[in-house]
Amino acid sequence: MPFELEEQEAIGRRIKRQRLRLGMAQADLAAAVGKSQGWLSKVESGRLELDRTALINRIAAALHCHPNDLISRPYNGAAPDNQWQMAAASILRELRRYDLAPTFDGVPRSSAMLWGEMRRLHRLRDAAANVAILRTLPDLLREARALAEVSQGHEREEAFGVYALCCKFAHTAAHAMGHPELVATTCERAAWAAGLSGDPVLPAVSDWMRVWDMWATADWDDALALTDKALRSIGDEFEHGEPLAVRAWGALQLRGAVSAARANNSAEADHRLGLARQAGDRVDAETGPPIQDRHSLTFSTGNVQIHGINVALEMSDQAKALRLNEEASDEHLATLPNSRRGHHRMDLARAWLWDGDRHRALRELTEAEHLAPQLVRNHPIARATLRRIVYAERASTREQLRGMSSRFHLDDQELFP
Known part of the structure; x- marks a missing residue:
C-alpha cells in the first residue's frame, strides 16, 4: 500500500486491535455497523478512509470504546500546540x-x-x-x-x-x-x-450540551428523547415568545435534526429542520433593541441553513447538500461567526470531494482553515478529508506517470515496484 498516509493506517490498526481485544470476529463488527466484511477489511488495512462522524461513532460504540481512542485525539503537535x-x-x-x-x-x-x-x-x-x-x-x-x-x-x-x-x-x-x-x-x-x-432556559441549554455528548456513543434515540425533554421544559416560554427560549428551542431542534439524520431517519430530520426554520423566522421578525445572547447559542436562520446542508451529508446526499448551499442566503451565511462558517466550509469540502471535485474540495478546506485554523486543524473530519484528497492526488499522478512511462517504453516494474 504505497499511498496510504500513516494516520489513516493507524486508525484501521486501532480498530482491529480493539476488535481482537474483545474477541470479536471481523464479520460481527461489520454487521454491527451495517457494513460488509470486505468494507471493514479495507478500513482495518488503511485502504479506506473514515470521513463520517456518525460512522466512526457507531464503530466505537460497537467496540465499547470512545471514538477518540480510535482516532487518537487529542492530536499531538509541537510543544506550543500542546x-x-x-x-x-x-x-x-x-x-x-x-x-x-x-x-x-x-x-x-x-x-x-x-x-x-x-x-x-x-x-x-x-x-x-x-x-x-x-x-x-x-x-x-x-x-x-x-x-x-x-x-x-x-x-x-x-x-x-x-x-x-x-x-x-x-x-x-x-x-x-x-x-x-x-x-x-x-x-x-x-x-x-x-x-x-x-x-428557566439554562437547564435546557445544559441538555443541549448532553445531546452532543450522546452522539459520541451513537445513542441517537436517546439523543432525540433528551432533545424532546428539553423542548418540553421551555415550551411555555417558547409559546409566549420569550426571545432566549425561542433561540434555545431552535438550537435544540437542530440538535434533533442531526440526531435523526445519524439514525438514518430522513423524515424526522427534515421535520426538525422545519421546526428550527420556524424559530429562525421568529428571530428574524423580532423588533426593538438587539437581544443579548445570554446562553451563547448563536441561533439564526443562517445556522438553520448550514445545518440543513450538514444533515444532507449525514444522509450521504452530497448532491442535495450542494444544491442547498446554492439556495442558501449569502446574507444570512455572512452573519455567522467564523466558528460556524469554518464548520460549514468543512462540510462543503466533503460534499465536493464525494462529488468528484478534489480541487474544489481543497479550496473549501483551505477557506475553512483560514476562517477557524484551530478548529479545522484539530477536527477529525477535516483531517480525513485532507487525507482523501492527498491519497487521490497521489494515485492520479501515479496513473498519469504510469501511462506516460508506458508510452516512453520505460520499465514499469523498475519505476513502479
Missing part, C-alpha cells in the same frame, strides 16, 4: 472541587461584571479561539464559584448562571480539541449550576 492541555487540567481541578469552599483571594466581582467576561468568551468562541478560552476559564470558574459562596438571592443565582456558561464554553472547546474527560465533566457541572441559577 500547552492548552495544562489549562484543561486546571479547569478539571476547579470542576472537581465544585462543592468545596472556593479558593479565591480577594473580593469577587459582581455578576454584571462577570457577565461582561461571558460576552468576551462568546467573541472568542465565535472566532474558534479555543486555546484562549481554555486559558481564561480556570480563574473565571473560581471567581464565579466564590461569588456564589458570598452572595444571596438573585446575585447568587446569577453567579451560578455564569458558572454554568463557563462550563458551556469549556465544553465547546474540549470537543474541538478532543478532551473527552473535560467534555463529560463540564456537562455534569453545567447541569448542576443551571439548576441553581434561577434561569
Whole structure:
C-alpha cells in the first residue's frame, strides 16, 4: 500500500486491535455497523478512509470504546500546540472541587461584571479561539464559584448562571480539541449550576450540551428523547415568545435534526429542520433593541441553513447538500461567526470531494482553515478529508506517470515496484 498516509493506517490498526481485544470476529463488527466484511477489511488495512462522524461513532460504540481512542485525539503537535492541555487540567481541578469552599483571594466581582467576561468568551468562541478560552476559564470558574459562596438571592443565582456558561464554553472547546474527560465533566457541572441559577432556559441549554455528548456513543434515540425533554421544559416560554427560549428551542431542534439524520431517519430530520426554520423566522421578525445572547447559542436562520446542508451529508446526499448551499442566503451565511462558517466550509469540502471535485474540495478546506485554523486543524473530519484528497492526488499522478512511462517504453516494474 504505497499511498496510504500513516494516520489513516493507524486508525484501521486501532480498530482491529480493539476488535481482537474483545474477541470479536471481523464479520460481527461489520454487521454491527451495517457494513460488509470486505468494507471493514479495507478500513482495518488503511485502504479506506473514515470521513463520517456518525460512522466512526457507531464503530466505537460497537467496540465499547470512545471514538477518540480510535482516532487518537487529542492530536499531538509541537510543544506550543500542546500547552492548552495544562489549562484543561486546571479547569478539571476547579470542576472537581465544585462543592468545596472556593479558593479565591480577594473580593469577587459582581455578576454584571462577570457577565461582561461571558460576552468576551462568546467573541472568542465565535472566532474558534479555543486555546484562549481554555486559558481564561480556570480563574473565571473560581471567581464565579466564590461569588456564589458570598452572595444571596438573585446575585447568587446569577453567579451560578455564569458558572454554568463557563462550563458551556469549556465544553465547546474540549470537543474541538478532543478532551473527552473535560467534555463529560463540564456537562455534569453545567447541569448542576443551571439548576441553581434561577434561569428557566439554562437547564435546557445544559441538555443541549448532553445531546452532543450522546452522539459520541451513537445513542441517537436517546439523543432525540433528551432533545424532546428539553423542548418540553421551555415550551411555555417558547409559546409566549420569550426571545432566549425561542433561540434555545431552535438550537435544540437542530440538535434533533442531526440526531435523526445519524439514525438514518430522513423524515424526522427534515421535520426538525422545519421546526428550527420556524424559530429562525421568529428571530428574524423580532423588533426593538438587539437581544443579548445570554446562553451563547448563536441561533439564526443562517445556522438553520448550514445545518440543513450538514444533515444532507449525514444522509450521504452530497448532491442535495450542494444544491442547498446554492439556495442558501449569502446574507444570512455572512452573519455567522467564523466558528460556524469554518464548520460549514468543512462540510462543503466533503460534499465536493464525494462529488468528484478534489480541487474544489481543497479550496473549501483551505477557506475553512483560514476562517477557524484551530478548529479545522484539530477536527477529525477535516483531517480525513485532507487525507482523501492527498491519497487521490497521489494515485492520479501515479496513473498519469504510469501511462506516460508506458508510452516512453520505460520499465514499469523498475519505476513502479
